[in-house]
Amino acid sequence: MPRGALSLRTVLLGGGTVLIFLSTGCGSGSEEPVTVRVDYDHDEFATQFIRFFPDRVQVHPGGTVVFKQDWTGEAHTVTFGTEVNEALSVTMPLIEQWGDVPEDEIPPGVLEAYLAAECSLLVMYGCEEQPAEEQPTSEQPPASEATAEEETDEINQTIAQPCLIEEGPIPDDGLPCPNQQLGPFDGTEAYYNSGFLGFEAETANVFELQLSDSIQPGEYNFFCSVHGSFQSGTMEVVASDQPILSTDEVNIQTRQQLNEMVEPFRAVYERAKKGNFVYAGESYTGNFSGLVDEGVEGMLNEFIPKTLAVKVGAPVTWLMFGYHSISFDVPEYFPIYERGEDGTVRANKGVYLAAGGAPEVPESVSTEPIVVDGGTYDGSAFWSSGVLGSEAYVEYTLRFATPGTYRVACLIHPRMVGTVVVTG
């Protein structure tokens, strides 16, 4: 046998062994970091979940917890601290007791107590209606524009940028924290916030929490400063001589929790593909742009059906659940916020505002259905409805002036894409 052939075989075997060795991480003697998924984009259909998976982890002092975000379009933070523990000790029992009860059946005082605790942590969503320092005046723009402005400019920098506060309370001035250097977490910090997890690439949406060797065994809560107590979890620090769950066990736990969340959406998705959707006791038929489920903290970010056929000039209507845009000829995907060179985090106006001749975005904070006639898209350039949403739903109607195949996309959710085939 030629020696070259022998070498090739040896190299193939050797290379394979090396690859397997490297891929399994053999040779590393240190404890593997625990990975917690932040949000989750399901493989069968696009989703977002306001959750950590798993929501309970064990770690040894000096260990590392890696928070890895699936970029679904939502910003998240990972926030620890004694202030968080305190606030969650109020909110979590309330969620457990009243979480499944309709808002109008909750006794007076419960919601107020919940919001007081949650908003002391500067939570981004849900605390907007708290008394603000500046009251609206007659000179301010109309409600719809104010909403857009509010969405685009007013991001609290204390939560959007990394922040370390050794002793409470947490300032509510919305300014960047003076101390943004997050050292090893020892559990005594009042506020220890990752800031918005980065959107640079799939592999960059990571926050590594390094624990101090001196952290005391016990439970430490964490939550997302954007979404509040519903997205929270517990980290259990276990004494070094005690066993903790292995990486495989944690992964199995993660997957089980994910499956529990996904199952209701699967049923919703399959039903919607047949043109029907039931929400809050009401049944809807038609085309859908995003769906929700009462039992799931998340959204199903899909255009259903994925492909629509329509005649020129004929109206096509989407029923929109959740917060989305209906956009055509979209530019390269950009996230809902951008981080400036000085670290300042700003909302991307381009996501929220109507463009290309679409009517202005109506008031989003509404419990009533919103009906919008989007006019006619001529197919020539970027066009966007802007981000629309209602606690009920949005009914958005559009016509097409020119035959062709158009890709429709949501500017917030990267995998929310469909096709409209327009014929003459």
Add this chain to the structure above:
Amino acid sequence: MFERPRRASGADLAFAIAFGLYALGGLLVLGQGLLAVGASLWGDLHELLHVQGLGTGLLDRVALRAADAAHSVPPGPQVVLDYVFSAVHLGIAAVLLKLRSRDWTARLLATALVGAAGVFNLTSQAALEQLTFTPLETLGQVGAHVLAGLAYVYALLLFPDGRPVPRWRPAALISLYLTATLVAVFLSIRLEGPARPATLLLFFGLLVPAAGAAAQAYRIRNTENATGQAQARLLFWALLPSVGLGIVFLVRHGLSPATNVLVGRRLPEPPVALYRIFQPAFALIPLALSAGILRYRLWDIERLLNRTTVYAIATGLLGGFYAGFVVVAQLVLGSVAASPLIDSKPAVAVTTVLFLTAFRPVRDQVQKVIDKRFNRRRYDAQVTMEKFAEGLRDEMDLAGIIGRLDIVLKEVIQPRHVSVWLRDVRGPGGRSRLA
């Protein structure tokens, strides 16, 4: 004859290492597609891959891609088509390396074929596109496309005699090849966005057959040797449909697959039409090369084919017997899992020993059948020799024996003339005489 063994040079070793890693990468990509197919069939495997995919290592990402792709696996016949295509390419690449492991034309062709096996396999490429590439994965993906594409182009320029075309002076030729390579690499690495795989496919899908056909056309015009011209003509006509398919695709679809829409979004939407057009186009090229090698008996193909056929049939027969044995045992004893005969280690050991013992006799029998059916001269010669040996028992007359020997030798090996020297052993100092 096969190449004479010689010491492996540094270049041989470097090629072996590079090719080994490259082939492993290709197999990993193909395996990922098969895993996706498996995961689409078996829910437990799908779940297992998802759990594995929660890790961050290379194999974890392979598992996650396979699990995600399980929901969009092409229909069964298309999967079969993909993997038959890949298997044929890998098989021919292995044969080429076996035939001419030190020949650079064969090496280039093998590199190209291994690359094409992975690049044109829609099932595995769709799985690959499930996740956003890390920088290393981007390098690997673009690198594999560029390497496979360029290797293909150069292999077709050099085939079959290893002499590059056009027949320019070395300096001019190097300048031409170097410029073309740099342009191709430069254009390829500048590509980005979701349309990158489609663009690479389109680029090399058009370039490879076009450059190959042009090179063979040049050979037809500039080769005086009739055999060389015939070889070039064969490959030229085989490449022409590939060029035609590429042109038809361009006319029908334009450059739309290469248009970047929805950039920055993780949308595994492989350009199916592009694959289904260029896959058959590229299947023609190795078939044409194989036809050329077979037709003109290049690179001692017969001997290898003979061996391959014999070993494949022998292995298949024994494998079939083993499978039959398992099925029968299953029918007799219940399910495989419940059968101690199948599960027990002694049973496995006995079966293995039987398999090994039976291999040689089976191989010899298969060799006989193959020779009888396809290698008639060798078979006839063997039969003639056997008959002559049998006849010797009855033949007493020396002149008769010599006469029959003369006939047999002329029949079997067709010598120009035959001489028989006989040794006289009747007394001391017996001497030889010419018969």
